[in-house]
Amino acid sequence: MDWDNFTVFCIACNDYVYDGDMQRIVRAERERIDYIISRVKEPNLKKPRLATWVPSNEELVQIQTGSSAAGCLGLRGCINLGNTCFMNAIMQTLIHNPIMKYYFLSDKHTKKTCNRGKYCMACEMDNCFQEFYSGNKKAFGPSSFLNAMWNSQHAMAGYAQQDAHEFFISLANELHNNCTSQDKAPNAIAGTNGTDGDCNCIIHETFAGLLQSDVTCSSCHAVSSAFDPIIDMSLELKRSKPATKANGKRARPGELPPALPGDAGGASGEAAPPPAKRQKGAAARDAADSCSLMECLDRYTVPEKLEYTCSQCNEKKEATKQISVKKLPAILSIQLKRFEHSQKASSKIETAVKIPAELDMTPYTTRAIKLRSLLRPASSGQRKQSKGSAFVDSPPTDNIPAHKYELFAVIHHKGKLETGHYITYARVRDQWFSFNDRFVNCATEEEVSSGGAYMIFYSRRGHSVALR
Numbered sequence: 274m275d276w277d278n279f280t281v282f283c284i285a286c287n288d289y290v291y292d293g294d295m296q297r298i299v300r301a302e303r304e305r306i307d308y309i310i311s312r313v314k315e316p317n318l319k320k321p322r323l324a325t326w327v328p329s330n331e332e333l334v335q336i337q338t339g340s341s342a343a344g345c346l347g348l349r350g351c352i353n354l355g356n357t358c359f360m361n362a363i364m365q366t367l368i369h370n371p372i373m374k375y376y377f378l379s380d381k382h383t384k385k386t387c388n389r390g391k392y393c394m395a396c397e398m399d400n401c402f403q404e405f406y407s408g409n410k411k412a413f414g415p416s417s418f419l420n421a422m423w424n425s426q427h428a429m430a431g432y433a434q435q436d437a438h439e440f441f442i443s444l445a446n447e448l449h450n451n452c453t454s455q456d457k458a459p460n461a462i463a464g465t466n467g468t469d470g471d472c473n474c475i476i477h478e479t480f481a482g483l484l485q486s487d488v489t490c491s492s493c494h495a496v497s498s499a500f501d502p503i504i505d506m507s508l509e510l511k512r513s514k515p516a517t518k519a520n521g522k523r524a525r526p527g528e529l530p531p532a533l534p535g536d537a538g539g540a541s542g543e544a545a546p547p548p549a550k551r552q553k554g555a556a557a558r559d560a561a562d563s564c565s566l567m568e569c570l571d572r573y574t575v576p577e578k579l580e581y582t583c584s585q586c587n588e589k590k591e592a593t594k595q596i597s598v599k600k601l602p603a604i605l606s607i608q609l610k611r612f613e614h615s616q617k618a619s620s621k622i623e624t625a626v627k628i629p630a631e632l633d634m635t636p637y638t639t640r641a642i643k644l645r646s647l648l649r650p651a652s653s654g655q656r657k658q659s660k661g662s663a664f665v666d667s668p669p670t671d672n673i674p675a676h677k678y679e680l681f682a683v684i685h686h687k688g689k690l691e692t693g694h695y696i697t698y699a700r701v702r703d704q705w706f707s708f709n710d711r712f713v714n715c716a717t718e719e720e721v722s723s724g725g726a727y728m729i730f731y732s733r734r735g736h737s738v739a740l741r
Contacts, residue, residue: 284379300325345701347374349405350412350711354419358710359437362695363444364415365708366682366730367398368405369699372479372603377402381475382452392424394444395451412711422447437684437695438505438608438728445504449476480504483600485639490583491591497584500599505606508569510624563625566632566729569609574598574637595646597639605634605678605731612690621690628680628722632731635676678731686727695727 274281283290328336347368351361367373376382382395389396397418404413423430426443452474472481484501574596581592611622635641682699697708698721707716 345704346406346408347701348706348713349410350708350713352412352414353710354414354416355432356434357415357419357432358695359435359440360415360419360422361708361710362437362684362697363441364401364418365697365699366684366728368402369682369701370479370604370730371681371732373398373475374402376475378406387451389451392421393451394418394421394425394447397421398448434691434693436612437686438507441505441606441728445476445480449474452476476504479604480602480606481600482506482598482602482605485597485599487595487597488579488581489593489595490581490586491593493583493585493590495583495585504602505608506573507608507610508566508573509610510564510569510622510626562623563627565627566607566629569626570637574642595642597642598634598637599639601634601638601676601733603733605632605733607729607731609727609729611686611725611727619690621686621693623725625723626726628683628726628729630680630718630722632678632680633676634678635673638676674734677734679734680721680729681732682730683721683726684728685725687725 281290281292281295351364353361377399382399384393384396384399387393387396401413401415401418422444425447429435429440429443449472453472482503484503486499486501488497488499489495576593576595579592579594580589582588583590583592609626611624613620613622680700682697685696685698687694687696698705698716699708700706705716705718705721707714707720
């Protein structure tokens with residue numbers, strides 16, 4: 274029961290429901306209370322009893338045209354406490370995560386019932402949900418949350434720039450430990466140290482999935498399968514063309530080529546091309562240095578060749594390794610590997626990734642991939658690969674609703690590797706908003722689906738109702 278407006282909230286439907294009998298009782302009680310109050314304040318004044326108001330057609334038109342929807346709850350910025358944009362970005366994705374929202378706003382974990390004492394990240398997360406959905410629009414200062422994280426994860430302590438994905442994994446690990454009974458909680462979540470993924474904590478119920486890795490011997494065709502529990506998927510980005518040196522040789526990773534003749538700052542050589550040609554060249558490079566999320570998933574699940582000691586042949590043989598998704602999570606978290614680190618230098622991959630609003634994960638499931646392998650021609654020369662896809666003339670896969678996902682949050686990394694900034698885009702009631710630390714603004718789908726996306730969050734279609 275929502276005591277602010279006397280409405281009934283159904284937990285099974287995860288939505289408010291209309292009950293005619295309840296509304297009549299509420300209306301009658303309000304009339305009775307108003308009458309009693311009026312008699313107490315002015316006992317000698319005879320007032321007419323309140324009657325049910327039935328609006329006319331003109332009044333109905335005025336109500337429909339002059340009314341506006343109630344403001345969205347949860348739209349609140351976070352104060353940057355000193356290079357903490359990575360924390361603010363992750364926090365916004367969790368605040369607008371439908372499963373996490375239901376869990377904490379339903380008092381599944383509160384300080385009153387928690388016995389873990391100080392620095393419980395689940396209690397801090399519960400406090401954040403209460404603050405964000407209190408109706409307060411002022412920017413929230415997560416100082417207590419940050420302090421608890423510093424004391425729980427010492428690697429995150431300090432005001433240095435941190436990676437948003439590393440923070441997400443660390444926070445998920447803490448929430449897993451805090452929301453699991455102490456005698457059953459393993460040391461780490463699935464995907465970090467390969468622990469069991471059958472935990473029923475909120476993190477596993479939300480993000481846990483299962484990958485299957487099949488290694489097939491090219492000689493005896495024996496298949497060895499392994500399973501890897503995960504809470505997110507890390508996808509490689511399409512590499513842009515490597516930079517070249519002036520002598521025509523390719524520069525090594527992390528090494529910048531010297532200025533070519535005609536470049537800004539060059540001492541000699543031909544004149545730089547006119548601005549129009551430069552713009553066309555830049556546009557061509559931008560088109561070349563872009564890909565779609567489906568292409569990244571294709572590369573993730575494409576078979577790769579390797580040397581393998583076959584248990585049947587008892588010797589090293591060529592084999593193919595195929596990764597597929599055995600179990601899909603309720604919330605699909607995807608990291609795009611934008612940052613490269615080598616012994617000499619670190620760099621950021623600026624490839625733009627086109628993100629679909631709706632994603633069908635059926636082609637990347639174990640069942641679909643095995644079906645394609647059975648229908649694939651025996652001769653590799655007969656295969657025809659479609660451009661931009663790792664799949665070969667794939668037959669239509671099953672239309673399974675549980676494999677359909679809807680985009681609800683994206684984290685973008687703006688700027689350079691060392692001095693970059695994180696911004697979150699989240700969908701609330703079919704409207705996109707940008708969360709740039711303390712600032713919250715409306716956003717367009719174009720802003721969300723293009724550019725420097727770093728982390729992407731999809732919700733299974735059945736769970737997206739809570740977002741509207």
